Amino acid sequence: MLPATSRLSEKAVMAFNWGGRSNERTMAAMRARATGILMMAFVAAMGGEALAAGPAPENAPIVVAQNEGWHPLRPLFRLFGGGRTQKRTVKEVEQKKPVVRRAPVAPKIVEVPKDPDARVILVVGDTMADGVHTGLTSALAETPGLKVEKLVQRSQGLVREPEWPARIIEALETQQVDLVVVMLGADDRRPIQGKAGRLTFRDPEWERAYRDYVQGVVSAVREARKPLIWVGLPPASGPDRRADFLYLNDIYKAQVEPADAIFVDIWEAFLSEAGKYTSYGADVDGTRRRLRTEDGLYFNWWGYRKVAFFVEQPIARILGEGPALDLALPQNDPDFLLLTGIASEEETLAGAEIAPAIPIEGSLQHKLIVEGRALPRVAGRADDFTRPAE
Numbered sequence: 001m002l003p004a005t006s007r008l009s010e011k012a013v014m015a016f017n018w019g020g021r022s023n024e025r026t027m028a029a030m031r032a033r034a035t036g037i038l039m040m041a042f043v044a045a046m047g048g049e050a051l052a053a054g055p056a057p058e059n060a061p062i063v064v065a066q067n068e069g070w071h072p073l074r075p076l077f078r079l080f081g082g083g084r085t086q087k088r089t090v091k092e093v094e095q096k097k098p099v100v101r102r103a104p105v106a107p108k109i110v111e112v113p114k115d116p117d118a119r120v121i122l123v124v125g126d127t128m129a130d131g132v133h134t135g136l137t138s139a140l141a142e143t144p145g146l147k148v149e150k151l152v153q154r155s156q157g158l159v160r161e162p163e164w165p166a167r168i169i170e171a172l173e174t175q176q177v178d179l180v181v182v183m184l185g186a187d188d189r190r191p192i193q194g195k196a197g198r199l200t201f202r203d204p205e206w207e208r209a210y211r212d213y214v215q216g217v218v219s220a221v222r223e224a225r226k227p228l229i230w231v232g233l234p235p236a237s238g239p240d241r242r243a244d245f246l247y248l249n250d251i252y253k254a255q256v257e258p259a260d261a262i263f264v265d266i267w268e269a270f271l272s273e274a275g276k277y278t279s280y281g282a283d284v285d286g287t288r289r290r291l292r293t294e295d296g297l298y299f300n301w302w303g304y305r306k307v308a309f310f311v312e313q314p315i316a317r318i319l320g321e322g323p324a325l326d327l328a329l330p331q332n333d334p335d336f337l338l339l340t341g342i343a344s345e346e347e348t349l350a351g352a353e354i355a356p357a358i359p360i361e362g363s364l365q366h367k368l369i370v371e372g373r374a375l376p377r378v379a380g381r382a383d384d385f386t387r388p389a390e
Helices: 006-054 074-079 129-140 164-174 203-221 239-259 303-317 362-368
Strands: 063-065 087-089 119-125 146-152 178-181 192-194 197-199 228-231 262-264 278-284 288-290
Touching: 119 129, 119 164, 129 146, 129 178, 129 303, 146 164, 164 203, 178 203, 178 303, 192 203, 197 203, 203 228, 203 239, 228 239, 228 303, 239 262, 262 303
Parallel strands: 119 146, 119 178, 178 228, 228 262
Antiparallel strands: 063 087, 192 197, 278 288
8 A cells, every 4th residue: 555645745746737728728718709899790790791891793893902911810811900002003003205395486587579679688607607598588578679699508607608799799790789798707616727827816817817817708798889787796605605606797897897898796796684695585576585596596487587687777878778767877977878869968969060140230139239229119918118108
């Protein structure tokens, strides 16, 4: 037989083992019951969502949950208010077409039929002269007595094409030309290949050679006894280019004006109010718009039309015809003579001088002026102060 202490220990172990098995059975029952409840809740939640959703309408937007993976208990979490889902409605994204700004289209020029004896204006020069020709053609489109021709070589100034005088003389000899407009020099900021070598722009030797080129053009026109209008260069973008253009304008003016030709200075007309370069300004109608091209050198159609406006005035002043005639009439210039034959009040027309009138002897004028005798009184006249006889 076991001692008493051993029997007590065996009973304690058996009691402990029984209690452990009882606890395990209790925990297993609780787990089974909880699992059953969870499964019932899961089924209820899934069925509720399906009933609430119902059949999807046709063309309904597609709803997509974002940033969520699959989880078997998510319907249960939704049942108790958990698991917030962000929804995004998938729509067709309309791509916006880029806005393309079209450059303003130059108006179409329609010229009236020109008179058979219409006077001809010849525009001579490089790329800018080509634009001036377009501007003058538009300005004089409705003037039947004036038409515009051109002798233009684009991008060929006096430096690249020093034979301009010969070409001008040939044109004046073979065509009817009544007035010449010249615009040259925008491409002349470059060296001159002289007889002694390469001449650098702005050097004294370069300037002397360039003055000779300008004088050759002026002489070719004036020796043909044709009026000459030389249009100066406009301000351009960039301080160096502006300084160079002012330098060239001084050369043109110094050669043109002593030859009794007209130099048209357009510099101030294309500056901003602050005196700086600007691509914009008022056109001939007063509308503010872009007048210059993107390169900051040349003009667009409206810019050349504005240049032509300043050339119109001396043209009308010389030829006595054109839309700018009212603006171009000479003021305080008694020595200016229009080609229409209208002279200033200080000049006499061509012809024999008229001899002064001499009073005839025996006439009242002779008695008063030559003899110094008083004229006889006329009775009753205002200067008769004699008293009538009583």
